[in-house]
Amino acid sequence: MAIAEHGMMPTNVAGRCVTEGGLMVDLSDMRAIEVDPDASTTRAQGGALWSELNEAAAVHGLAVTGGAISSTGVGGYTLGGGLGWLMATQGLAADNLIGVELVTADGSVLDVNDESHPDLMWALRGGGGNFGVAASFTFRMHPLTMVVGGLIAHPVDAARDMLRFYRDAVADCPDELTVFAALVHAPDGSGLKVAGMIVFHTDPSRADAELAPFLEWGSPLVTHVGPMPYPVMNTLLDEGYPKGALNYWLSSFTTGLSDALIDTMIQRFETVPSPMSGMVLEHFHGAVTRIEPTATAVPHRDTGFNLLLPSEWMDPADTEKNITWTKDTYAAISEHLAAGRWLNYLGDDQADDAIRAAYGPNFDRLREVKPRYDPDNVFHLNHNIVP
Numbered sequence: 053m054a055i056a057e058h059g060m061m062p063t064n065v066a067g068r069c070v071t072e073g074g075l076m077v078d079l080s081d082m083r084a085i086e087v088d089p090d091a092s093t094t095r096a097q098g099g100a101l102w103s104e105l106n107e108a109a110a111v112h113g114l115a116v117t118g119g120a121i122s123s124t125g126v127g128g129y130t131l132g133g134g135l136g137w138l139m140a141t142q143g144l145a146a147d148n149l150i151g152v153e154l155v156t157a158d159g160s161v162l163d164v165n166d167e168s169h170p171d172l173m174w175a176l177r178g179g180g181g182n183f184g185v186a187a188s189f190t191f192r193m194h195p196l197t198m199v200v201g202g203l204i205a206h207p208v209d210a211a212r213d214m215l216r217f218y219r220d221a222v223a224d225c226p227d228e229l230t231v232f233a234a235l236v237h238a239p240d241g242s243g244l245k246v247a248g249m250i251v252f253h254t255d256p257s258r259a260d261a262e263l264a265p266f267l268e269w270g271s272p273l274v275t276h277v278g279p280m281p282y283p284v285m286n287t288l289l290d291e292g293y294p295k296g297a298l299n300y301w302l303s304s305f306t307t308g309l310s311d312a313l314i315d316t317m318i319q320r321f322e323t324v325p326s327p328m329s330g331m332v333l334e335h336f337h338g339a340v341t342r343i344e345p346t347a348t349a350v351p352h353r354d355t356g357f358n359l360l361l362p363s364e365w366m367d368p369a370d371t372e373k374n375i376t377w378t379k380d381t382y383a384a385i386s387e388h389l390a391a392g393r394w395l396n397y398l399g400d401d402q403a404d405d406a407i408r409a410a411y412g413p414n415f416d417r418l419r420e421v422k423p424r425y426d427p428d429n430v431f432h433l434n435h436n437i438v439p
Protein backbone atom coordinates (compact mmCIF):
# COMPACT_ATOMS: atom_id res chain seq x y z
CA MET A 53 0.00 0.00 0.00
CA ALA A 54 1.23 3.49 -0.83
CA ILE A 55 0.00 6.84 0.38
CA ALA A 56 0.07 10.09 -1.58
CA GLU A 57 -0.01 13.48 0.06
CA HIS A 58 -1.78 15.04 -2.88
CA GLY A 59 -2.76 13.95 -6.32
CA MET A 60 -0.85 16.48 -8.38
CA MET A 61 2.67 16.25 -7.06
CA PRO A 62 3.71 13.65 -4.53
CA THR A 63 7.06 14.79 -3.20
CA ASN A 64 8.63 11.60 -2.02
CA VAL A 65 12.01 11.68 -3.70
CA ALA A 66 11.96 8.02 -4.58
CA GLY A 67 8.35 8.09 -5.80
CA ARG A 68 7.38 5.78 -2.96
CA CYS A 69 3.76 6.88 -2.96
CA VAL A 70 3.14 5.63 -6.50
CA THR A 71 2.63 1.93 -6.89
CA GLU A 72 1.84 -0.77 -9.37
CA GLY A 73 -0.14 -3.73 -8.16
CA GLY A 74 -0.91 -2.03 -4.86
CA LEU A 75 -3.43 0.35 -3.39
CA MET A 76 -2.67 4.07 -3.49
CA VAL A 77 -4.45 6.15 -0.84
CA ASP A 78 -4.79 9.73 -2.08
CA LEU A 79 -5.15 12.22 0.78
CA SER A 80 -5.31 15.29 -1.46
CA ASP A 81 -8.74 16.32 -0.15
CA MET A 82 -7.63 16.07 3.48
CA ARG A 83 -5.79 19.37 3.89
CA ALA A 84 -7.55 21.06 6.84
CA ILE A 85 -5.35 22.78 9.40
CA GLU A 86 -6.49 23.89 12.85
CA VAL A 87 -4.29 26.08 15.02
CA ASP A 88 -4.98 26.33 18.74
CA PRO A 89 -3.11 29.49 19.75
CA ASP A 90 -3.93 29.04 23.46
CA ALA A 91 -2.45 25.56 23.59
CA SER A 92 0.26 26.40 21.00
CA THR A 93 -0.61 23.36 18.92
CA THR A 94 -1.52 22.76 15.29
CA ARG A 95 -3.44 19.83 13.87
CA ALA A 96 -2.94 19.18 10.16
CA GLN A 97 -4.77 16.56 8.13
CA GLY A 98 -2.64 13.93 6.41
CA GLY A 99 -2.67 15.57 2.97
CA ALA A 100 -1.59 19.08 4.02
CA LEU A 101 1.50 20.74 2.59
CA TRP A 102 4.08 22.72 4.56
CA SER A 103 3.19 25.92 2.70
CA GLU A 104 -0.35 25.57 4.07
CA LEU A 105 0.67 24.73 7.63
CA ASN A 106 3.27 27.52 7.76
CA GLU A 107 0.78 30.14 6.59
CA ALA A 108 -2.00 29.02 8.95
CA ALA A 109 0.32 29.01 11.96
CA ALA A 110 1.95 32.35 11.06
CA VAL A 111 -1.42 34.05 11.44
CA HIS A 112 -1.04 33.27 15.16
CA GLY A 113 2.68 34.03 15.32
CA LEU A 114 3.54 30.33 15.60
CA ALA A 115 5.79 27.93 13.68
CA VAL A 116 7.27 24.45 13.77
CA THR A 117 10.14 22.86 11.84
CA GLY A 118 8.96 22.14 8.29
CA GLY A 119 10.43 21.40 4.88
CA ALA A 120 12.95 23.77 3.31
CA ILE A 121 10.78 23.55 0.16
CA SER A 122 7.23 24.62 0.87
CA SER A 123 5.57 22.13 -1.50
CA THR A 124 6.74 19.20 0.65
CA GLY A 125 3.94 17.22 2.25
CA VAL A 126 3.53 17.32 6.03
CA GLY A 127 2.87 13.55 6.09
CA GLY A 128 5.86 11.78 4.59
CA TYR A 129 8.24 14.51 5.70
CA THR A 130 7.24 14.28 9.37
CA LEU A 131 7.07 10.49 9.49
CA GLY A 132 10.61 10.44 8.07
CA GLY A 133 11.93 12.81 10.76
CA GLY A 134 11.71 16.16 8.98
CA LEU A 135 14.79 18.38 8.98
CA GLY A 136 14.50 22.08 8.22
CA TRP A 137 15.51 25.62 9.08
CA LEU A 138 14.14 25.49 12.62
CA MET A 139 15.83 22.27 13.71
CA ALA A 140 18.57 24.04 15.69
CA THR A 141 16.01 25.90 17.84
CA GLN A 142 13.11 23.43 17.87
CA GLY A 143 14.44 20.02 16.84
CA LEU A 144 13.00 18.03 13.95
CA ALA A 145 9.34 18.01 12.89
CA ALA A 146 9.10 14.54 14.44
CA ASP A 147 10.48 15.88 17.74
CA ASN A 148 7.50 18.27 17.86
CA LEU A 149 4.90 15.68 16.92
CA ILE A 150 2.60 15.11 19.91
CA GLY A 151 -0.31 13.22 18.40
CA VAL A 152 -1.38 11.25 15.34
CA GLU A 153 -4.80 10.00 14.32
CA LEU A 154 -3.78 6.74 12.71
CA VAL A 155 -5.77 4.23 10.66
CA THR A 156 -4.02 0.91 11.11
CA ALA A 157 -3.90 -2.10 8.81
CA ASP A 158 -6.98 -3.72 10.42
CA GLY A 159 -9.03 -0.54 9.97
CA SER A 160 -8.82 0.64 13.59
CA VAL A 161 -8.67 4.39 14.14
CA LEU A 162 -6.20 5.12 16.92
CA ASP A 163 -5.71 8.38 18.74
CA VAL A 164 -1.96 7.97 19.22
CA ASN A 165 0.00 9.98 21.77
CA ASP A 166 2.63 9.39 24.46
CA GLU A 167 0.03 8.30 27.02
CA SER A 168 -2.25 6.14 24.85
CA HIS A 169 0.35 4.24 22.77
CA PRO A 170 3.90 5.17 23.86
CA ASP A 171 5.56 2.56 21.64
CA LEU A 172 3.67 3.55 18.52
CA MET A 173 4.10 7.27 19.17
CA TRP A 174 7.84 6.71 19.49
CA ALA A 175 7.87 4.83 16.17
CA LEU A 176 5.82 7.47 14.34
CA ARG A 177 8.48 10.03 15.20
CA GLY A 178 10.75 8.99 12.34
CA GLY A 179 9.77 5.40 11.51
CA GLY A 180 8.33 6.34 8.11
CA GLY A 181 5.00 5.23 6.67
CA ASN A 182 5.27 1.75 8.18
CA PHE A 183 2.50 1.84 10.75
CA GLY A 184 -0.69 3.08 9.10
CA VAL A 185 -2.39 6.00 7.37
CA ALA A 186 -2.05 9.19 9.38
CA ALA A 187 -5.36 11.03 9.06
CA SER A 188 -3.92 13.93 11.05
CA PHE A 189 -0.78 15.11 12.79
CA THR A 190 -0.69 17.37 15.88
CA PHE A 191 2.40 19.47 16.52
CA ARG A 192 3.68 21.48 19.45
CA MET A 193 4.22 25.00 18.07
CA HIS A 194 6.64 27.80 18.98
CA PRO A 195 6.35 31.59 18.85
CA LEU A 196 7.99 32.97 15.70
CA THR A 197 7.10 35.75 13.30
CA MET A 198 9.94 37.48 11.47
CA VAL A 199 13.27 35.83 10.63
CA VAL A 200 16.31 36.96 8.67
CA GLY A 201 17.46 34.79 5.83
CA GLY A 202 18.45 34.42 2.23
CA LEU A 203 21.16 33.50 -0.22
CA ILE A 204 24.77 34.51 -0.75
CA ALA A 205 26.28 33.36 -4.08
CA HIS A 206 30.02 33.37 -4.80
CA PRO A 207 31.84 32.55 -8.04
CA VAL A 208 32.49 28.83 -8.24
CA ASP A 209 36.22 29.60 -8.34
CA ALA A 210 35.85 30.63 -4.70
CA ALA A 211 34.25 27.32 -3.72
CA ARG A 212 37.33 25.87 -1.99
CA ASP A 213 37.91 28.92 0.18
CA MET A 214 34.21 29.43 0.82
CA LEU A 215 33.60 25.87 1.99
CA ARG A 216 36.64 26.05 4.30
CA PHE A 217 35.37 29.37 5.68
CA TYR A 218 31.88 27.88 6.08
CA ARG A 219 33.19 24.85 8.00
CA ASP A 220 35.03 27.07 10.48
CA ALA A 221 32.32 29.75 10.73
CA VAL A 222 29.50 27.37 11.65
CA ALA A 223 31.62 25.45 14.16
CA ASP A 224 30.33 27.42 17.13
CA CYS A 225 27.27 29.21 15.79
CA PRO A 226 24.32 29.79 18.12
CA ASP A 227 21.07 27.82 17.87
CA GLU A 228 19.34 30.79 16.28
CA LEU A 229 21.68 30.72 13.28
CA THR A 230 21.65 27.94 10.71
CA VAL A 231 23.66 28.03 7.49
CA PHE A 232 23.65 25.47 4.70
CA ALA A 233 26.30 25.58 1.96
CA ALA A 234 25.85 24.46 -1.62
CA LEU A 235 27.47 24.01 -4.99
CA VAL A 236 24.66 24.79 -7.37
CA HIS A 237 23.72 26.58 -10.58
CA ALA A 238 22.37 30.11 -10.77
CA PRO A 239 18.56 29.94 -10.91
CA ASP A 240 18.39 32.27 -13.96
CA GLY A 241 18.78 29.43 -16.45
CA SER A 242 22.26 30.58 -17.53
CA GLY A 243 23.87 27.40 -16.23
CA LEU A 244 26.39 29.49 -14.27
CA LYS A 245 27.90 27.45 -11.46
CA VAL A 246 28.07 29.13 -8.07
CA ALA A 247 29.16 28.36 -4.52
CA GLY A 248 26.46 29.51 -2.15
CA MET A 249 25.48 29.83 1.46
CA ILE A 250 21.85 29.86 2.56
CA VAL A 251 21.60 31.71 5.86
CA PHE A 252 18.78 31.70 8.40
CA HIS A 253 18.45 33.51 11.72
CA THR A 254 15.44 33.35 14.03
CA ASP A 255 16.22 36.49 16.06
CA PRO A 256 16.18 39.70 13.99
CA SER A 257 17.66 41.67 16.92
CA ARG A 258 20.89 39.61 16.76
CA ALA A 259 20.92 38.69 13.08
CA ASP A 260 22.96 41.63 11.82
CA ALA A 261 25.85 40.91 14.16
CA GLU A 262 25.78 37.13 13.84
CA LEU A 263 25.32 37.07 10.07
CA ALA A 264 28.05 39.67 9.50
CA PRO A 265 30.92 37.18 9.04
CA PHE A 266 28.95 35.38 6.31
CA LEU A 267 27.88 38.60 4.61
CA GLU A 268 31.35 40.12 4.73
CA TRP A 269 33.32 37.12 3.52
CA GLY A 270 34.82 37.25 0.00
CA SER A 271 33.35 38.98 -3.04
CA PRO A 272 29.88 37.58 -3.61
CA LEU A 273 28.16 37.79 -6.99
CA VAL A 274 24.80 38.19 -5.29
CA THR A 275 23.70 38.76 -1.70
CA HIS A 276 19.98 38.44 -1.20
CA VAL A 277 19.49 38.42 2.58
CA GLY A 278 16.96 40.29 4.68
CA PRO A 279 14.07 40.11 7.14
CA MET A 280 11.00 38.17 6.10
CA PRO A 281 8.06 36.27 7.65
CA TYR A 282 9.06 32.69 8.45
CA PRO A 283 6.79 31.10 5.77
CA VAL A 284 8.57 33.13 3.08
CA MET A 285 11.93 31.61 4.05
CA ASN A 286 10.51 28.20 3.18
CA THR A 287 9.65 29.32 -0.34
CA LEU A 288 13.04 30.80 -1.31
CA LEU A 289 14.27 27.59 -2.89
CA ASP A 290 10.94 26.38 -4.30
CA GLU A 291 11.67 27.38 -7.89
CA GLY A 292 14.59 25.01 -7.97
CA TYR A 293 12.21 22.04 -7.58
CA PRO A 294 9.56 22.45 -10.30
CA LYS A 295 6.67 20.09 -10.92
CA GLY A 296 7.48 17.38 -13.44
CA ALA A 297 11.20 17.24 -12.66
CA LEU A 298 12.90 13.85 -12.52
CA ASN A 299 14.87 13.23 -9.35
CA TYR A 300 17.56 10.89 -8.09
CA TRP A 301 18.99 11.84 -4.72
CA LEU A 302 21.72 10.33 -2.58
CA SER A 303 22.82 11.59 0.81
CA SER A 304 24.72 10.66 3.93
CA PHE A 305 26.03 12.24 7.08
CA THR A 306 29.74 12.94 6.79
CA THR A 307 32.66 12.42 9.14
CA GLY A 308 33.36 16.16 9.03
CA LEU A 309 34.15 18.62 6.28
CA SER A 310 37.80 17.94 5.59
CA ASP A 311 39.84 19.71 2.95
CA ALA A 312 39.93 16.41 1.05
CA LEU A 313 36.13 16.14 1.01
CA ILE A 314 35.84 19.75 -0.15
CA ASP A 315 38.29 19.07 -2.98
CA THR A 316 36.40 15.97 -4.09
CA MET A 317 33.09 17.81 -4.05
CA ILE A 318 34.51 20.56 -6.25
CA GLN A 319 36.10 18.10 -8.63
CA ARG A 320 32.85 16.15 -9.03
CA PHE A 321 30.77 19.31 -9.42
CA GLU A 322 32.84 20.17 -12.50
CA THR A 323 31.23 17.25 -14.35
CA VAL A 324 27.63 17.54 -13.12
CA PRO A 325 25.43 16.85 -16.17
CA SER A 326 22.30 18.80 -15.22
CA PRO A 327 22.06 22.55 -14.52
CA MET A 328 19.35 21.69 -11.98
CA SER A 329 21.62 19.50 -9.85
CA GLY A 330 24.01 20.35 -7.08
CA MET A 331 25.42 19.43 -3.67
CA VAL A 332 24.08 20.70 -0.37
CA LEU A 333 25.69 20.59 3.08
CA GLU A 334 23.04 20.67 5.81
CA HIS A 335 24.40 21.69 9.19
CA PHE A 336 23.10 19.82 12.22
CA HIS A 337 23.62 21.62 15.52
CA GLY A 338 21.65 22.98 18.45
CA ALA A 339 18.33 21.53 19.61
CA VAL A 340 18.26 18.64 17.12
CA THR A 341 21.57 17.37 18.53
CA ARG A 342 20.52 17.61 22.18
CA ILE A 343 17.96 14.82 21.89
CA GLU A 344 19.06 11.28 22.71
CA PRO A 345 19.50 9.08 19.59
CA THR A 346 16.99 6.56 20.97
CA ALA A 347 14.43 9.06 22.31
CA THR A 348 12.60 8.99 18.96
CA ALA A 349 12.97 6.73 15.94
CA VAL A 350 15.42 9.26 14.42
CA PRO A 351 18.93 8.41 15.64
CA HIS A 352 20.89 11.19 13.89
CA ARG A 353 21.81 13.53 16.72
CA ASP A 354 25.46 14.38 16.14
CA THR A 355 26.68 17.86 15.38
CA GLY A 356 27.95 17.91 11.81
CA PHE A 357 26.87 17.81 8.21
CA ASN A 358 24.50 15.87 6.04
CA LEU A 359 25.71 15.95 2.44
CA LEU A 360 22.90 15.79 -0.08
CA LEU A 361 23.26 15.21 -3.83
CA PRO A 362 19.85 16.29 -5.15
CA SER A 363 20.08 15.43 -8.83
CA GLU A 364 17.27 16.75 -10.98
CA TRP A 365 16.57 16.94 -14.68
CA MET A 366 13.58 17.31 -16.97
CA ASP A 367 14.17 15.07 -20.03
CA PRO A 368 13.77 11.29 -19.51
CA ALA A 369 16.52 10.82 -22.12
CA ASP A 370 18.96 12.30 -19.57
CA THR A 371 18.04 9.86 -16.80
CA GLU A 372 20.92 7.43 -17.18
CA LYS A 373 23.71 10.00 -17.25
CA ASN A 374 22.28 11.83 -14.24
CA ILE A 375 21.88 8.70 -12.15
CA THR A 376 25.36 7.55 -13.14
CA TRP A 377 26.88 10.90 -12.14
CA THR A 378 25.08 10.84 -8.79
CA LYS A 379 26.20 7.29 -8.00
CA ASP A 380 29.77 7.96 -9.13
CA THR A 381 29.89 11.12 -7.03
CA TYR A 382 28.58 9.28 -4.01
CA ALA A 383 31.25 6.62 -4.53
CA ALA A 384 33.94 9.30 -4.85
CA ILE A 385 33.01 10.88 -1.50
CA SER A 386 32.31 7.59 0.28
CA GLU A 387 35.54 7.56 2.29
CA HIS A 388 34.34 10.78 3.98
CA LEU A 389 30.88 9.49 4.92
CA ALA A 390 29.62 8.51 8.36
CA ALA A 391 27.31 5.57 8.98
CA GLY A 392 24.04 7.52 9.21
CA ARG A 393 21.65 8.13 6.31
CA TRP A 394 18.71 10.58 6.29
CA LEU A 395 15.57 8.47 5.77
CA ASN A 396 13.62 11.10 3.82
CA TYR A 397 16.32 11.28 1.16
CA LEU A 398 16.80 7.56 0.54
CA GLY A 399 16.31 6.45 -3.04
CA ASP A 400 14.14 3.62 -4.22
CA ASP A 401 17.10 1.48 -5.18
CA GLN A 402 18.92 1.63 -1.87
CA ALA A 403 19.74 -1.73 -0.37
CA ASP A 404 18.55 -2.91 3.02
CA ASP A 405 21.73 -1.68 4.64
CA ALA A 406 20.76 1.91 3.72
CA ILE A 407 17.47 1.48 5.58
CA ARG A 408 19.35 0.09 8.56
CA ALA A 409 21.73 3.05 8.39
CA ALA A 410 18.74 5.38 8.40
CA TYR A 411 17.13 3.77 11.46
CA GLY A 412 20.48 3.04 13.11
CA PRO A 413 20.27 1.78 16.70
CA ASN A 414 16.46 2.12 16.59
CA PHE A 415 16.00 -0.53 13.91
CA ASP A 416 15.47 -3.44 16.30
CA ARG A 417 12.91 -1.56 18.41
CA LEU A 418 11.04 -0.52 15.25
CA ARG A 419 10.95 -4.18 14.25
CA GLU A 420 9.33 -4.98 17.60
CA VAL A 421 6.67 -2.27 17.23
CA LYS A 422 5.81 -3.00 13.58
CA PRO A 423 4.09 -6.41 14.07
CA ARG A 424 1.92 -5.05 16.89
CA TYR A 425 0.18 -2.74 14.41
CA ASP A 426 0.90 -4.20 10.96
CA PRO A 427 1.72 -7.91 11.39
CA ASP A 428 1.14 -8.70 7.70
CA ASN A 429 3.23 -5.77 6.48
CA VAL A 430 0.34 -4.20 4.57
CA PHE A 431 2.27 -0.92 4.59
CA HIS A 432 5.43 -2.08 2.84
CA LEU A 433 5.88 0.27 -0.15
CA ASN A 434 8.04 2.55 1.96
CA HIS A 435 11.44 2.36 3.66
CA ASN A 436 10.20 -0.88 5.00
CA ILE A 437 10.65 -2.36 8.41
CA VAL A 438 9.97 -6.01 7.72
CA PRO A 439 8.23 -7.44 10.79
Ligand SMILES: Cc1cc2nc3c(=O)[nH]c(=O)nc-3n(C[C@H](O)[C@H](O)[C@H](O)COP(=O)(O)OP(=O)(O)OC[C@H]3O[C@@H](n4cnc5c(N)ncnc54)[C@H](O)[C@@H]3O)c2cc1C
Pocket residue numbers: 054055056057058062063064065066067068069070079098099118119120121123124125126127128129130131132133134135136180181182184185186187293396397433434
Ligand atom coordinates in the same frame (compact mmCIF):
# COMPACT_ATOMS: atom_id res chain seq x y z
C1 LIG B 1 11.82 19.21 -3.34
C2 LIG B 1 11.98 18.41 -2.09
C3 LIG B 1 12.46 19.00 -0.93
C4 LIG B 1 12.61 18.27 0.24
N1 LIG B 1 13.08 18.88 1.37
C5 LIG B 1 13.20 18.18 2.52
C6 LIG B 1 13.63 18.79 3.72
O1 LIG B 1 13.88 19.99 3.78
N2 LIG B 1 13.75 18.03 4.84
C7 LIG B 1 13.43 16.69 4.83
O2 LIG B 1 13.52 16.05 5.89
N3 LIG B 1 13.02 16.08 3.71
C8 LIG B 1 12.89 16.78 2.56
N4 LIG B 1 12.48 16.17 1.42
C9 LIG B 1 12.23 14.74 1.44
C10 LIG B 1 10.78 14.50 1.82
O3 LIG B 1 10.59 14.75 3.19
C11 LIG B 1 10.39 13.03 1.55
O4 LIG B 1 10.56 12.78 0.18
C12 LIG B 1 8.98 12.73 2.02
O5 LIG B 1 8.70 11.36 1.82
C13 LIG B 1 7.94 13.56 1.33
O6 LIG B 1 6.71 13.36 1.94
P1 LIG B 1 5.34 13.69 1.18
O7 LIG B 1 4.23 13.45 2.11
O8 LIG B 1 5.47 15.04 0.55
O9 LIG B 1 5.43 12.66 -0.01
P2 LIG B 1 4.40 11.54 -0.56
O10 LIG B 1 5.04 11.12 -1.82
O11 LIG B 1 3.00 12.00 -0.58
O12 LIG B 1 4.49 10.44 0.53
C14 LIG B 1 5.66 9.68 0.65
C15 LIG B 1 5.41 8.50 1.55
O13 LIG B 1 5.26 8.99 2.89
C16 LIG B 1 4.28 8.24 3.57
N5 LIG B 1 3.15 9.13 3.90
C17 LIG B 1 2.88 10.36 3.40
N6 LIG B 1 1.78 10.86 3.98
C18 LIG B 1 1.35 9.93 4.86
C19 LIG B 1 0.25 9.86 5.76
N7 LIG B 1 -0.63 10.85 5.90
N8 LIG B 1 0.12 8.73 6.50
C20 LIG B 1 1.00 7.70 6.40
N9 LIG B 1 2.05 7.72 5.55
C21 LIG B 1 2.21 8.81 4.80
C22 LIG B 1 3.88 7.11 2.65
O14 LIG B 1 4.73 6.00 2.88
C23 LIG B 1 4.15 7.71 1.30
O15 LIG B 1 4.32 6.74 0.30
C24 LIG B 1 12.29 16.89 0.24
C25 LIG B 1 11.82 16.29 -0.93
C26 LIG B 1 11.65 17.04 -2.08
C27 LIG B 1 11.16 16.36 -3.32
